[in-house]
Amino acid sequence: MMTPFTSLTAGAAPLLRDNVDTDAIIPSREMKTVGKTGLKDGLFAGWRYTEVGGREPEPGFVLNQPAFAEARFLLSGSNFGCGSSREHAAWALAEYGFRAVIAGSFNPIFRGNCVRNGIVPVALPQDAIATLAQEAPEAMTVDLVARKVRAASGAVWTFEIEDESRQMLLEGLDAIALTLLRRAEIEAFLDADCRRRPWIYPGATTGTVN
Structure with missing residues (x-):
């Protein structure tokens, strides 16, 4: 069982890059476990730290900025989660604390991995993501019940999600x-x-x- 997701109001971290692949989300050198824990420190390791294999924070990277320390949503560009099918990418995002990824589009396998690990994959137009990024780190709301995203300014967008995926996330159900x-x-x-x-x-x- 997973933690159910109905509606959440929280901050978002803008990582506005297209084609963020799974090796960028969790480099293979950081995959030191076959379980779902022990991966959060390796999340975006190639961008998050100053040296390969090191743990000295790169000051300019969004997750190292104090304003986004408590972000529970990640904003990104199109084709998020492309590359290999490694489920560790979703595991690392979930362990870090992200409950939704809001992107222009998703790799289908990665999208499925998100659903199976309690992360809501929200596809929105790029202009909507740009608006949300301009307002970050102000809190926004992802409402899975209504299938809507609400910006702090009051703007609202509707997103699509398959009924089965929505049920899994709402009720905290894995595939079994x-x-x-x-x-x-x-x-x-x-x-x-x-x-x-x-x-x-x-x-x-x-x-x-x-």
Whole structure:
């Protein structure tokens, strides 16, 4: 289970670059674990630190600026999350504390990885992102229930998200938990199939799949 997301008002950090690939989000040298923790320090490591492999903050990078220290939204350009399919990119963003990425467009695999890890992928026109970036770090709102983004100035934009992805994020469901919502239907099918083809289920009681 993941932390559900319904609506959140928080600051946004502007990283207004197109084609931010997954190796920039989490360089391969920073992928020292197969779990979802221990990755946040490697987030944007190539831009965030002054030296490769080091931890001396690069003062000009947005996440190192005090005004954006508590940002929970990331603003970026088109084709965000392109490159390799590494899920570590979404893991690192989530562990750092980002709950939504607002970009012009997303790589489809990365977009799916965001949903499976509790991050709302919000695609908005570039002029909307520019407006939000001008207002940063003032708090903005991402409302997944209404599918809307509200700027501090009051401007509102609607974004699209698939119903299944929205349900997963609203209810904090991973792919397995989403499937198990239909557990009764699955079990009913298996029991009926066991009666039709008992030879497929060795050791099962007739008509019942254990």
